[in-house]
Amino acid sequence: MAHALNSYLTKPRIFILTDITNEPDDAQSFCRYLTYSNQFDTEGVVPTTSTWLRDKVAPEALHDIVDGYAEVVDNLNAHTHPSNPYPTAAHIRTLIKPGAPVYGMEAVGDDVPLSEGAELLLERLQSDDERPLWVLVWGGTNVLASVLYRIRNESNAAQLRAKLRIYTISDQDDTGAWIRQQWPELFYICSVHGWNNYWSAAWIGISGDMPADRGAADRSMVTKEWIKENLQIGPLGKKYPDVMYAMEGDTPTFLYMIQNGLGVPEEPSWGSWGGRYLSVNVSPKGLPSRGHFADVDDEVVGIDGNKHRSTRATVYRWRNAFQSDFAARMQWTLTSDFSKVNHQPVVDVDGNQGFAPILVDTDAGSTVAFDASKSYDPDGDQLTFKWWQYREPSAVQTYHSAEVVSVELKPSEDGKRVEVTIPPPEKSCAIQRSNPFRMSRRGSPLHLILEVTDNGTPALTTYRRIIITPVNKSFQE
Known part of the structure; x- marks a missing residue:
């Protein structure tokens, strides 16, 4: 039946920066990401710091999750088109390089050496691959900032910056706003709100229990009971930790990249599982330009039958679909029998x-x-x-x-x-x-x-x- 499956003719280049271990949601997101990794060319997974994890990075936490993935990757490959195999666990391990164990701008400067993770990002950015490089940021952005600072005086710096596509889960250190100020032309998706006021961000629509969204968003597939029954199963599911604050706050960065016929990554205003965003900058003709893309709202009919409008709706309107899709992939991890699971x-x-x-x-x-x-x-x-x-x-x-x-x-x-x-x-x-x-x-x-x-x-x-x-x-x- 493999010939009848969806296939992916192109694969986005993905480079992940994650403050894993600051709370459980990064580990949850990485578990989900691995079940979609046959859709992407993953080029780096770098543990970083953030305002919540200021002086250490945790590559070992990523390797622990890859241990679970190693046990299920053969099963996963039974459920994908043969032209789009899942990467081996050994390959994923080669992509895990530590970022600098310091906070924010402490990693940026003339006399500050690049971390191993930053060296890998620089190598990927300078490669001959002309495809955009998507940097998905789940924590602080100091690894990215250090690379941008390093290349700032290079003759091809503008061309290298033009290859970058950045989607960051709000600002989680002091380098994000600095990057956008220094290079406003960067393609940069980021919710903007008061510092740490994450409940105002669009991405919290993935699971956050917001009082304003009650009656609008369906929470039946983000409860602890549903997660335990549908996601925390098998060797990879055992690596999926319990929810502490909000489930998978970082996942919208790659839900935005999922190839399912809905989203077009080069067009943030079109909307996808990862939300919808509109350019902050305006051209002289009054039209949106590239640069910083921030939250914009959608109007949806909620589970109460009434109309609701919010930035979070751009994500939660798709919640049952993306939760069902992940649940199916977790079923794939349990068996190589094509007939026993859904596609x-x-x-x-x-x-x-x-x-x-x-x-x-x-x-x-x-x-x-x-x-x-x-x-x-x-x-x-x-x-x-x-x-x-x-x-x-x-x-x-x-x-x-x-x-x-x-x-x-x-x-x-x-x-x-x-x-x-x-x-x-x-x-x-x-x-x-x-x-x-x-x-x-x-x-x-x-x-x-x-x-x-x-x-x-x-x-x-x-x-x-x-x-x-x-x-x-x-x-x-």
Whole structure:
């Protein structure tokens, strides 16, 4: 059956910085990361310090988790496409290099040698690989800061910085804000809030029990009981510690990178399992630019049936899907028998398989059809199809989703096909808040999401994103 599984034609380069042992959540996140490691080219895993772990690093904690992974990697490989094998435990061990056991800016300076972890990051950054290097930061950023400082006067420093993509779980030492101040052009996803006020950050939506989110977020799959039954199982699951504060606070960094047809890492404002973020910087034309991306909100219908809007919703809206997906992978660790566990559906839209967004230009006011009837499940499970408009990513003119035009969706009786009617040009190609009223040749891209979910245990979902750009065929300059 392996030929029927999803395969990953490209793999993001990943370099992890983690203040593991400051509390249990880093260990939890690393356990989950390993079950997705066949999707990535992992290039470094560096234990670091943070405001909570100021004077030591803990590579031994990472090696302990890899011990559990070593016992299950053969089982995991029975459940992935043969072109995307899981890395060996021995290979993962070669990537674990310690960061500097000092706090923040103490690791940065002319007379401060690079740590082993920083040397590895520098080597990866200077490699001939032209793909972006994603640095996922679960603690402090001083390893990254020390490398950026080291290369600052090199003739190719700007080109090296342009290869970096950074997603950090808030600021956890004094180097993060310094980095963004020194090099504001860096692609840098980071929640911004009062120091240590993590409950205000988008990423806490992965599991945090926020009073404001009660009635909105479904917590049934983040309880201690659910975690014990579904995640703390087998040799790797035994390495998954109990929750102390919030479950897996660092996991959104790589949920953002998961290849499932939903997220596009180069586009933080489009949204994914790892949240949705918008550029803080504005270009002279009033449009968002690259640089620092910070929290932005989504409106969702909560489990109470009411509408809720928050930055945390950009993560918790996907919670049941990403928890079910991890639970399935933990089941994979227990057996090499393909028939005993569940696997993700394979989505086909009009003969197009894979995970890249489908881009469509169509006349404003017209109707366009999409056919996902050739989608299938590797286990032979029944599939359900859900088509819906993700409004927030289309708010590129005023950043208010209420001003995004609505498309009309007419799914077939079995849900496998849909007809999408685009509003006429005076609506879909209008320039928002223009006075006098004006239109453009092309309207704001409209995001359509297809969710294909099987009826296995646990139920698993694969996505496709279709981006429809309305075209005003009668437009005249």
